[in-house]
Amino acid sequence: MERKSSSYKDLVYKCLVYLAAVVLIVFFMPSDGKFNYQYDKGKPWRYGQLVAAFDFPIYKDAQLVKQEEDSVLKYFQPYYELDQAVADSQIARFHSDISKMLKVPNSLYINYIDRMLRDIYSAGVISGTDESEMAKRKISGIQVVEKNVASERSLKEVYTVKGAYEHLMNADTLHYSRAVLQQCNLNEYITSNLVYDKEKSEVARNELLGSISVAKGVVLREEKIVDRGEIVTDVIYNKLLSYEKESLKRSDSSNQQLLIWLGQFLFVGILMGAFFIYLELFRRDYFADKRSLLLLISLISFFPIVTSLMMEYNILSVYILPFAVLPIIVRVFMDSRTAFMAHVITIFISSIVLRYPYDFLILQLVAGLAAINSLRELSQRSQLFRTAFFITLVYCVFYFSYELITENDLSKINIPMYFNFLINGILLLFTYPLLFVLEKTFGFTSNVTLVELSNINNPLLRQLSEVAPGTFQHTMQVANLAAEAANKIGAKSQLVRTGALYHDIGKMGNPVFFTENQNGVNPHKNLSYEQSAQIVINHVTYGLKLADKYNLPKCIRDFIVTHHGAGKTKYFYISYKNEHPGEEVDESIFSYPGPNPSTPEQAILMMADSVEAASHSLSAYTEENINSLVDKIIDSQLADGFFNNCPITFKDVVTIKSLFKEKLKAVYHTRISYPELKK
Numbered sequence: 001m002e003r004k005s006s007s008y009k010d011l012v013y014k015c016l017v018y019l020a021a022v023v024l025i026v027f028f029m030p031s032d033g034k035f036n037y038q039y040d041k042g043k044p045w046r047y048g049q050l051v052a053a054f055d056f057p058i059y060k061d062a063q064l065v066k067q068e069e070d071s072v073l074k075y076f077q078p079y080y081e082l083d084q085a086v087a088d089s090q091i092a093r094f095h096s097d098i099s100k101m102l103k104v105p106n107s108l109y110i111n112y113i114d115r116m117l118r119d120i121y122s123a124g125v126i127s128g129t130d131e132s133e134m135a136k137r138k139i140s141g142i143q144v145v146e147k148n149v150a151s152e153r154s155l156k157e158v159y160t161v162k163g164a165y166e167h168l169m170n171a172d173t174l175h176y177s178r179a180v181l182q183q184c185n186l187n188e189y190i191t192s193n194l195v196y197d198k199e200k201s202e203v204a205r206n207e208l209l210g211s212i213s214v215a216k217g218v219v220l221r222e223e224k225i226v227d228r229g230e231i232v233t234d235v236i237y238n239k240l241l242s243y244e245k246e247s248l249k250r251s252d253s254s255n256q257q258l259l260i261w262l263g264q265f266l267f268v269g270i271l272m273g274a275f276f277i278y279l280e281l282f283r284r285d286y287f288a289d290k291r292s293l294l295l296l297i298s299l300i301s302f303f304p305i306v307t308s309l310m311m312e313y314n315i316l317s318v319y320i321l322p323f324a325v326l327p328i329i330v331r332v333f334m335d336s337r338t339a340f341m342a343h344v345i346t347i348f349i350s351s352i353v354l355r356y357p358y359d360f361l362i363l364q365l366v367a368g369l370a371a372i373n374s375l376r377e378l379s380q381r382s383q384l385f386r387t388a389f390f391i392t393l394v395y396c397v398f399y400f401s402y403e404l405i406t407e408n409d410l411s412k413i414n415i416p417m418y419f420n421f422l423i424n425g426i427l428l429l430f431t432y433p434l435l436f437v438l439e440k441t442f443g444f445t446s447n448v449t450l451v452e453l454s455n456i457n458n459p460l461l462r463q464l465s466e467v468a469p470g471t472f473q474h475t476m477q478v479a480n481l482a483a484e485a486a487n488k489i490g491a492k493s494q495l496v497r498t499g500a501l502y503h504d505i506g507k508m509g510n511p512v513f514f515t516e517n518q519n520g521v522n523p524h525k526n527l528s529y530e531q532s533a534q535i536v537i538n539h540v541t542y543g544l545k546l547a548d549k550y551n552l553p554k555c556i557r558d559f560i561v562t563h564h565g566a567g568k569t570k571y572f573y574i575s576y577k578n579e580h581p582g583e584e585v586d587e588s589i590f591s592y593p594g595p596n597p598s599t600p601e602q603a604i605l606m607m608a609d610s611v612e613a614a615s616h617s618l619s620a621y622t623e624e625n626i627n628s629l630v631d632k633i634i635d636s637q638l639a640d641g642f643f644n645n646c647p648i649t650f651k652d653v654v655t656i657k658s659l660f661k662e663k664l665k666a667v668y669h670t671r672i673s674y675p676e677l678k679k
Helices: 002-028 062-073 084-100 107-123 128-136 161-170 178-182 198-210 234-250 253-282 284-288 290-312 325-333 336-351 357-374 381-407 415-428 431-442 447-453 459-467 469-489 493-502 505-509 529-549 554-562 570-579 600-615 623-639 650-667
Strands: 056-059 079-082 141-146 149-154 194-196 215-219 224-226
Touching: 002 253, 002 290, 056 234, 062 198, 079 198, 084 107, 107 161, 107 178, 141 198, 161 178, 215 234, 224 234, 253 284, 253 290, 253 336, 284 290, 290 325, 290 336, 290 431, 325 336, 325 357, 325 415, 325 431, 336 357, 357 381, 381 415, 381 431, 431 447, 447 493, 459 469, 459 493, 459 505, 469 493, 469 600, 469 650, 493 554, 493 600, 505 529, 529 554, 529 570, 554 600, 600 623, 600 650, 623 650
Parallel strands: 079 141
Antiparallel strands: 056 215, 079 194, 141 149
């Protein structure tokens, strides 16, 4: 009943993850209507014959329309209202101020200034900002509205503030002294009195633009636009653009958006469902592990979402986005086949929002394969640099070959695209810190972490070498044996090597109770068999405590608890039974807590640990003795069912046996004795 409940919860969890991923991806996808055809000027039409479904105008090229607009706008004259109140106010202020001056100019000067100010304000004074703007737009004249009557004036007929002041000072220097005029501070009484009339100006501008025809012909209903294989000329290109524009105008936006959402949901749902089926059929271990499933779906969802945002807001080029990060991460934490499948699903989902999905798909597919092939086991930073360089090179070479096929002209090479690939390669280098973040977030362990942990200068390993030197030498020998065996059968050698170095750290609790650390004194002689068994068994539980204290990854803790499995301390168990014949024995006292190995790496470590430890008990290291020892120990483990829940084959076991025999023979081979020098 409990198993059924757990299975039901797992199913609900997987369904929720599936729905959440699909809905999230679709939510960020652009949902506006799109023309269903993709085309380029000068290239063949890749679809069947296209016939107009309705009458539509052939719009002019945007550049041509812009030229016509610029040509017409040369005659545009903005409207300005002449504010007479400004002139009256400023002239009145001048007379008021001049009467208060200590040294008042004679009446001739006052009358001259009054007359000139009236002439200037009558012609009109425009602000310097407006004058600069009209000069920039090449406007030569304006319409001045005075008492609801508009009159045309050229810019030369009106004044700027600065121009009006210069005119007043220099108009009649023969009769009026400039020095006297300067004393009157005339610049304070000159300001703009032409006010821009936006409403009238916009009406006039729109009337001019309205005279331009945006179309140059009509395509009638059921008229052929283009046929399969036909080159898209300038004329056809304009027809296609016009048809696309009119199609989007005529479509029912609400109904169309609903259909687009439905299509996107089905598209993403089918592809995501295909990936779930792959996991169910071929990688049930990842499918059953919540953190593995969550990591895969998170990565697959991330790239389509970012691609959609980049296309929606036109942010840079989508080729800058390092899609190869996904297969690298999945390959480091899982396996190549899953990395490839995840990458394929991701680029297929991402392609739906792109204008040219075919180019994108083939390019990203090749880059993903290059990433998986070039980085099989990440253990050094330099490997990632080489991988990034290799992927960038593949991008460039493959795209160059594609351009040669489609363009047939080196002068048309898309240089900016190669800069995108370069940036892509630089962004790939951020995979290294990202791996660290994902390790901590999802609880995975990369080869980089395993390499760091296998450093014998690590505090815990250094402590083991000092407290239990015999155990440390034993773990080193086991690590070498196990790593060689893992390489031989295609298992994870770095994982089993690191696990072997830590599998016996619990012996530091009572190092002298283990034979490899004893120096002629055996403390077990003063203990009962039950007590001795419990002390030996306790090295597993104490090892787990040390692993928790030093934050060792879960995969390393698994080696600590499985290297003896659910086996017994056979020496003490058999000795106790021999001394108590016919007595019922409580086997739990002599049994390790387990569990038994569940991975090939854990099985390899159990074999290597037992064989290496037992090899020291041989009286003579002959080939026959070594072969017999290896066969006896591993066959016994098989008979006890230690590997029943472990995906390791009989062929693998035979290969491991053979390797252990060869390695032990090499370690314990007979050496010659050197002769003494005779005096």
